[in-house]
Amino acid sequence: MPQVILLFSGKRKSGKDFLTTHLQNLLADKCEVLKISHPIKSHWAKEKNLNLNELLGDSEYKEQYRLDMINWSEEMRAQDYGYFCRIACQDATDKPIWIVSDIRRKTDIKWFKENYGNKTRNIRIMADEETRKKRGFIFKSGVDDVASECDLDDFVDWDLLIDNSEGKQKLEEQLSSIFGLVSGL
Numbered sequence: 001m002p003q004v005i006l007l008f009s010g011k012r013k014s015g016k017d018f019l020t021t022h023l024q025n026l027l028a029d030k031c032e033v034l035k036i037s038h039p040i041k042s043h044w045a046k047e048k049n050l051n052l053n054e055l056l057g058d059s060e061y062k063e064q065y066r067l068d069m070i071n072w073s074e075e076m077r078a079q080d081y082g083y084f085c086r087i088a089c090q091d092a093t094d095k096p097i098w099i100v101s102d103i104r105r106k107t108d109i110k111w112f113k114e115n116y117g118n119k120t121r122n123i124r125i126m127a128d129e130e131t132r133k134k135r136g137f138i139f140k141s142g143v144d145d146v147a148s149e150c151d152l153d154d155f156v157d158w159d160l161l162i163d164n165s166e167g168k169q170k171l172e173e174q175l176s177s178i179f180g181l182v183s184g185l
């Protein structure tokens, strides 16, 4: 069982992968990074004979398949909202800190809370639209106006808010605020 689970959410191109990778490098063997999207991408890669590594990266390749992956994964979630969360946790090792880098829905937070109680911390990464556009964001209907990107817009129970817009919080500042949530471990 982990001692703390950091649940990161944020709209696409806000910097979830960027920040959680930096955090992982600093925490090294104390932490494990889990991705709810990993089983979705694995399934899709197998089904459509796609390049899984490209789907796991931050290139345009992933964006071509995002809408289909969202639609398929929503069908699965409608039957069992914890389906992908459970698979993502299955292979986790006994590291004290788990980092979940892609929380998107209230039901994701609910599932972790139900299964790990008060070990969870909710972290929201924000970036203004101009910054996200510079990082490759282009609005797409069916992607940016559905639960995948919007379900947590009205969620308020954040333990930490991070502004990852260009020219705002420095990386060191962002990381040290996250360390505040795991100090003592």
Ligand SMILES: Nc1ncnc2c1ncn2[C@@H]1O[C@H](COP(=O)(O)OP(=O)(O)O)[C@@H](O)[C@H]1O
Pocket (backbone or CB within 6 Å): 010, 011, 012, 013, 014, 015, 016, 017, 018, 019, 058, 135, 164
């Ligand atoms: N603070 C930052 N400084 C420089 N580049 C950043 C920063 N945050 C994110 N990026 C870059 O922006 C792009 C999108 O970030 P990413 O972490 O993939 O976003 P998300 O996982 O939220 O979609 C990546 O190329 C990433 O390296």
Ligand SMILES: C[C@@](O)(CCOP(=O)(O)OP(=O)(O)O)CC(=O)O
Pocket (backbone or CB within 6 Å): 010, 011, 012, 013, 016, 017, 036, 037, 040, 056, 062, 066, 069, 070, 073, 102, 104, 148, 149
């Ligand atoms: C089908 C998805 O799981 C694809 C998510 O891929 P990423 O988590 O890689 O996306 P970014 O926000 O750009 O980091 C979305 C979903 O609604 O489950």
